Amino acid sequence: MTMPAEHAGKTADQPPIRTPAIDHADPILRVLPWRTDDGKPCLLSTDTPSGFMSRLADNVEAAQTDAAKTVLTEAERALTNPLSTRAEVEYAGHRLSESLKDVLTIAESRLERLLAGTPVDTEGTEK
Structure with missing residues (x-):
């Protein structure tokens, strides 16, 4: 059985060994407002938040x-x-349920980007 890298070399008294981060600026990871055919979130890794x-x-x-x-008005x-x-x-x-899911995905994505230090204005565009 192979041990995951994070547990390699770990003994009962030692913390797990972590693989060092790659030596370059981490790109921004953004949750996109659509899903895969399997229903999984789509993620965008970019270092240019103003890209296409x-x-x-x-x-x-x-x-x-x-x-x-x-939808809210009509509902x-x-x-x-x-x-x-x-x-x-x-x-x-x-329709309200669908819209709420979309809006929650948008809010969670914006929160994650804000916590990562990427300013987001109220229109959803990054500054």
């Missing part, structure tokens, strides 16, 4: 945020109308 893929992600985030605002109409059908209420709930 970052700008594309900013544009998709802006579109998702705008769509969430529209409020369906949920406050006593004549709304069950199908309309269910549809509103599904």
